[in-house]
Structure formats: C-alpha cells, structure tokens
Amino acid sequence: MSIFGPVPSRRLGSSLGINNIPYKICSYTCVYCQIGPTLRMETQRQHYSDPEELAARVKKRLSQLVETGERVDYLTIVPDGEPTLDLALEELLLRLKETGIPVAVISNASLISKADVRRALYVADWVSLKIDALTENLWKRIDRPHPSLDHGDILVGMEEFARSYKGTLCSETMLVKGLNDGPAELEKVARFISSSLSPSKAYISVPTRPPAASWVQMPDAETVAAAYAIFTEQGIDTETLTGYEGNAFVVTDDPVEEILNITAVHPMRSDAVKEVLRRKGSDEKSIDRLVAEGRIRRVQYGNWVYYVRVMKEGER
Ligand code: SF4
Numbered sequence: 001m002s003i004f005g006p007v008p009s010r011r012l013g014s015s016l017g018i019n020n021i022p023y024k025i026c027s028y029t030c031v032y033c034q035i036g037p038t039l040r041m042e043t044q045r046q047h048y049s050d051p052e053e054l055a056a057r058v059k060k061r062l063s064q065l066v067e068t069g070e071r072v073d074y075l076t077i078v079p080d081g082e083p084t085l086d087l088a089l090e091e092l093l094l095r096l097k098e099t100g101i102p103v104a105v106i107s108n109a110s111l112i113s114k115a116d117v118r119r120a121l122y123v124a125d126w127v128s129l130k131i132d133a134l135t136e137n138l139w140k141r142i143d144r145p146h147p148s149l150d151h152g153d154i155l156v157g158m159e160e161f162a163r164s165y166k167g168t169l170c171s172e173t174m175l176v177k178g179l180n181d182g183p184a185e186l187e188k189v190a191r192f193i194s195s196s197l198s199p200s201k202a203y204i205s206v207p208t209r210p211p212a213a214s215w216v217q218m219p220d221a222e223t224v225a226a227a228y229a230i231f232t233e234q235g236i237d238t239e240t241l242t243g244y245e246g247n248a249f250v251v252t253d254d255p256v257e258e259i260l261n262i263t264a265v266h267p268m269r270s271d272a273v274k275e276v277l278r279r280k281g282s283d284e285k286s287i288d289r290l291v292a293e294g295r296i297r298r299v300q301y302g303n304w305v306y307y308v309r310v311m312k313e314g315e316r
Contacts, residue, residue: 002017002018002019003016003017003018003019003054003057003058003061004016004017004019005017006065006070006071006072009074009076010239010241011128011170011201011203011241012073012074012076012104012126013071013073013074014070014071014072014073014074015072015073015074015075015076015078015104016058016061016062016065016072016074016075016076016101017076017078018054018058018075018076018077018078018079018092018096019077019078019079019080020048020049020054020077020079020083020086020088020089020092021048021049021079021080021081021082021083021085021086022048022080022081023035023039023080023081024036024037024038024039024040024080024081025038025039025040025042025048025081025082025085026038026040026041026042026081026082026085026108027041027042027043027082027085027108027110027111027145027146027149028082028108028110028143028144028145028146029041029143029144029212030108030132030142030143030144030174030212031141031142031143031144031176031179031211031212031213031215031216032142032174032176032207032211032212032213032216033211033212034207034209034210034211034212035080035081035212036212037212038081041146042082042085042146043085043110043111043146043148043149044085045084045085045086045087045111045114045116045117046085046086046087047086047087047088048085048086048087048088049086049088049089049092050088051088051091051092051094051095052095054092054095055092055095055096055098058075058096058099059099062099062101072101073101073102074101074102074103074104074125074126075096075099075101075102075103075104076103076104076105076106077089077092077093077103077104077105077106077124078104078106082107082108082110082111083105083106083107084105084107084110084111084112084117084120084121085111087116089105089120089121090116090119090120090123093105093120093123093124094123097123097125102125102126103123103124103125103126104124104125104126104127104128105121105124105126105127105128106128106172107121107127107128107129107130108129108130108143109129109130109131109154109157109158110143110145110146110149110154111157112129112154112157112158112160112161113150113153113154113156113157114157117157118157118160118161118164121161121165122161122164122165122166122167124167125167125168126167126168126170127161127165127167127168127169127170128170128171128172128203129158129161129169129170129171129172129197130143130171130172130173130174131158131171131172131173131189131192131193131197132173132174132176132180132189133179133180133185133189134155134185134188134189134191134192135185135188136151136152138179138180138185139151141179142174142176142179142180155192155196158196158197159196159197162196162197162198162199168200169197169198169199169200170199170200170201170202170203171193171197171199171201171202171203172202172203172204172205172241173189173193173202173203173204173205173227174205174206174207175204175205175206175218175219175223175224175227176207176216176217176219177216177217177218177219177220177223178217181219181223181227183226183230186226186227186230186231187230190202190230190231190233190234190236191234193231193234193236194234194235194236199236199237200237201237201238201239202231202236202237202238202239203238203239203240203241204224204227204228204231204238204239204240204241205240205241205242206218206219206224206240206241206242208242221297221299221308221309221310222297222299222308224240224242224267224308225267225299225306225308226299227240228240228267228306229267229304229306240267242309253280254280255276255277255279255280255282255286256282256286256289256290258276258280259273259276259277259286259287259290259296259307260290260295260296260309262276263296263307263308263309267299267306267307267308267309268306268307269304269305269306269307270298270304270305270306270307271304273287273307287307291307294310295309295310296308296309296310297310
C-alpha cells in the first residue's frame with residue numbers, strides 16, 4: 001500500500017497516486033503490462049487495504065503538499081494490480097472524498113459484472129475502464145484473463161455501469177501490433193464504446209514501456225491514426241496516449257508549437273491543420289517543414305490525410 005506523487009497526468013492533471021493492492025495481484029496478466037507478469041491471478045475480492053489508515057496517510061500527505069504549495073487535482077487509485085479486488089475500495093473512496101478532492105479509479109473492468117464492484121465505483125468521480133478487444137479470443141490473447149472470467153458478462157457489466165454512473169466515465173484501449181490493431185476489431189470496439197458506454201473520452205494507448213511479454217510491439221503511427229479515425233467516425237471523443245506529455249491546453253501564438261501540441265494528443269486531420277495555420281496567419285510551408293524535419297508524418301486514411309506526431313526516444 002503506497003502513496004506516490006503527485007505526478008503530472010494528461011488525463012487527470014496533478015494526480016496523487018494511491019495503491020490499494022499488494023504488488024501484482026490481478027485478474028489479468030496482460031501481455032503489455034508495464035508492471036510485469038502477474039504474481040497472483042485472482043478474481044475473489046478480499047480486504048486488502050485498511051481504508052482508515054490509508055486515507056489518514058493521504059490526508060497527511062495533502063497537508064505537507066499544502067505547505068509546499070503543490071496542487072493536487074485528483075486522488076487516483078492506480079495500483080500495481082486490479083483495484084476492484086479490494087473489498088475495502090468503497091470505504092476507501094468515501095474516506096478519500098472527505099478531502100474535497102475528486103477521486104479517480106483506473107480499472108481493468110474484469111469484475112464489473114459484480115453488483116458490489118459497480119456500487120464501489122459509483123462513488124468515484126472519474127472512472128476509466130479497459131476495453132482492449134470485443135472478440136473473445138483476442139481478449140484472451142491480450143489480457144490473458146483468469147479462467148473463471150466471462151467476457152460476455154464483463155461487457156454486460158460495463159454497459160450496466162455506464163447506464164447508471166453519474167461521474168466522468170472514460171475507456172482505455174491498448175493497441176498491440178498484430179493483435180487488436182486491425183480495422184475489423186477496432187470497428188467492433190468503437191461500436192461497443194459508442195453504443196454501450198458513451199464515455200466522456202476514449203483513450204487509445206500504445207505500450208511505451210517494456211511489456212510483460214517481450215514479443216509485444218507498439219503499432220506504427222499509421223495504425224494509431226487509423227484507430228483514431230475509426231473511433232472518431234463513431235462519434236467518440238478520442239485521445240491517443242502515445243507516451244508524449246504534450247500540452248494541448250497551452251495557448252500559444254506559434255502555429256508550429258500548437259500543431260505539435262495537438263498531435264501529441266491525437267492525430268490531426270489536414271483540414272484542422274489548415275485551420276490552425278489560417279488562424280495564426282501562417283501557410284502550409286510550416287507544416288511541410290515539420291514533415292521534412294521528420295517531426296510529424298502525413299498519413300492517408302479513408303478520405304482524409306492525417307498528421308501524426310513521430311515518436312522518438314527522449315521526447316516521451
Ligand atoms: S490489468 Fe493492468 S495491472 Fe493487471 S495485468 Fe493488465 S495492465 Fe497489468
């Protein structure tokens with residue numbers, strides 16, 4: 001059980017991380033897991049954290065941060081395993097909410113068919129649910145679930161949760177090259193997200209840190225752009241998490257900087273790029289220069305040209 005940060009998070013701003021599960025107890029052992037292989041596969045909920053003690057430590061840490069003038073936007077349950085395995089999660093969230101700071105939970109959604117898990121998550125202000133594949137076989141190959149889990153039940157549970165949840169719901173889909181990054185699967189995932197979850201935002205991520213299975217590869221920029229297009233065509237507000245901490249919210253007069261900031265968050269359609277250039281009184285030569293310098297790339301997808309940020313080590 002640990003508290004870490006605050007760390008800057010593109011999704012949550014300045015986030016104080018709270019770990020309520022012992023190291024690597026999870027219901028999945030995802031091929032891309034950046035924490036490493038799961039040490040104990042589990043689906044039975046147990047009391048892992050002591051909410052009173054953990055919340056007291058968080059409150060103490062918050063008073064220290066007040067003294068140093070550091071801001072905390074979210075208290076985020078982001079453990080080295082699956083947070084909903086903790087039977088004390090609901091009480092922990094209620095105690096954390098006493099601080100007045102919004103509370104977020106990042107979950108793999110595997111236990112969401114259980115009513116008590118949904119009830120616990122309803123307490124959170126912000127919830128992210130994982131949806132890597134709609135096809136059961138792909139779900140098994142990517143997330144490598146505990147054998148007792150049923151994919152159909154999870155999808156129904158997610159739908160039920162989304163119907164009643166009053167907070168900010170997000171989804172996260174991790175793309176693994178050659179597995180779930182093809183258009184057929186992504187269209188199924190996008191349709192499910194759009195029709196059954198209607199999240200505030202869907203995040204598409206790629207494995208940017210060493211994965212649990214060494215053969216896992218990051219999809220290329222073209223594939224990420226295609227995934228983004230497939231999601232947005234379903235009317236989903238989508239962002240990509242490709243390892244950049246670019247700041248799309250920075251107000252700048254420099255069109256090049258603005259395009260780099262936005263493409264750090266998601267690929268940009270050529271008409272949007274032209275609009276930025278027009279607003280800033282610039283012309284397409286600046287974008288040609290970025291392409292020539294190898295900082296962004298032009299990608300054709302469907303009827304549109306997209307601009308995608310080129311990922312380089314050191315820029316992450
Ligand atoms: S659900 Fe999260 S913690 Fe569990 S194996 Fe997958 S990536 Fe790792």
